[in-house]
Amino acid sequence: MNRMTQANKKGWDGLAATHYKNYHIDKLLAGTPLLNELIQKEVGDVKGKSLVHLLCHIGTDTLSWALLGAKVTGIDISSESLKYARKLAAQMGIGAEFIEADVMEAAQIVQDKYDIAFSSTGVLCWLPDIQRYAQTVRHLLRDDGFFYIFDGHPFRSVFLDEAGESNTQAIHGNYFRKEVWQYDNMGDYTDADLKIPVNSYEWNWTMGEIITAFCEAGMRIVFLHEFPQYFYNGYTPYDVQNEKVELYPCTFSLKARAK
Numbered sequence: 001m002n003r004m005t006q007a008n009k010k011g012w013d014g015l016a017a018t019h020y021k022n023y024h025i026d027k028l029l030a031g032t033p034l035l036n037e038l039i040q041k042e043v044g045d046v047k048g049k050s051l052v053h054l055l056c057h058i059g060t061d062t063l064s065w066a067l068l069g070a071k072v073t074g075i076d077i078s079s080e081s082l083k084y085a086r087k088l089a090a091q092m093g094i095g096a097e098f099i100e101a102d103v104m105e106a107a108q109i110v111q112d113k114y115d116i117a118f119s120s121t122g123v124l125c126w127l128p129d130i131q132r133y134a135q136t137v138r139h140l141l142r143d144d145g146f147f148y149i150f151d152g153h154p155f156r157s158v159f160l161d162e163a164g165e166s167n168t169q170a171i172h173g174n175y176f177r178k179e180v181w182q183y184d185n186m187g188d189y190t191d192a193d194l195k196i197p198v199n200s201y202e203w204n205w206t207m208g209e210i211i212t213a214f215c216e217a218g219m220r221i222v223f224l225h226e227f228p229q230y231f232y233n234g235y236t237p238y239d240v241q242n243e244k245v246e247l248y249p250c251t252f253s254l255k256a257r258a259k
Contacts, residue, residue: 004180004201005077005102008126011186013080014196016058020084022190023060029091033064039120042225042253043148046070049115052140054103054133055123059085059096065118066094073097073114075106104132107139114140117147124151124210125202134213141258147219153226153249157204177204207252214256222255 028034047069053062056074058081066072066089074096076082082098089096101109104127117137127133137147158173186200211221226249 002128005104005128007199008186008201009077009102010198011196011200012057012076012078014186014198015188015194016078016080016084018188018191018194019058019081023058025060025088028060028063028067028088031067033067034060035064035068035120038227038253039148039150040068042150042255043116043118046116050112051116051118052110052112052114054106054117054119054137054140055126056085056098057081059088059098061118061120062096062098063088063092063094066092066096070116073099073112075099075101075103075110077102103127103136104129107136110140112140113142113145115142115145117141117145119149119151121151123149124154124205127205128203130205130209130213131216134217134219137214137256138217138219138258143258146222146255146257147214148253148255150251150253152230153252154205154207154210155249176206210254214254219256219258222257223253225253227251227253 024034033040046065049070051065051070051072053065053072053074056062056076057078059074062072062074062085072094074082074085076085076098077100079100082100085096085098089098099106099110117140124130141147155175157177158171158175181202181204183200183202186196186198188194188196211224214221228246228248228250229244230250
């Protein structure tokens with residue numbers, strides 16, 4: 001685990017308690033999946049299937065898939081986050097497995113194979129190596145399995161300046177940026193006043209790099225969908241019909257089969 005990933009781990013450890021308060025746990029405990037309708041539709045029926053959720057954080061999406069019938073496993077680097085994931089699973093009476101691991105090292109730790117590998121919303125920016133991530137996904141899948149991701153579109157990087165600050169009124173960033181963004185304090189999208197006193201680091205991957213990584217890992221792209229809506233505000237599933245439509249791609253979804 002490199003020093004930047006270790007710093008990010010400390011940041012996510014620090015955010016876990018706040019996210020447990022702000023992630024609409026009451027809805028989840030009442031039996032309502034927190035996955036938006038778009039994701040549910042594109043992934044399809046998961047009843048009876050094994051699903052591994054990479055970068056699962058406190059497990060709300062992981063356990064949402066369990067509510068929809070999947071046998072679930074979550075993998076995350078943050079030990080504090082997984083404490084809350086396990087707490088939620090126990091409260092819900094769900095036999096989920098949660099594994100503490102850096103996703104970059106998961107292939108050496110996890111030998112089980114799954115029908116579905118899943119990641120969603122705010123994932124790719126935390127990956128120091130997109131090729132290794134794709135190889136890990138392939139390692140975790142059965143030969144007839146598939147991978148699905150829904151995330152922010154990489155085009156959004158053109159709205160970030162050199163300091164990583166956003167200005168959606170002007171294009172002034174480099175879509176092909178290779179430098180890592182460093183933030184002095186890790187902020188939070190559920191509590192604007194919360195600052196975790198550790199440096200955090202984010203990486204930028206172009207759509208070409210993302211697609212190529214999965215192709216080189218031996219996977220077949222089933223679809224790539226791009227959307228002019230965000231469908232989320234960072235943690236609350238939005239009703240698709242209520243989303244503002246932009247003139248540029250805001251989010252994307254990708255499905256790839258193991259063979």
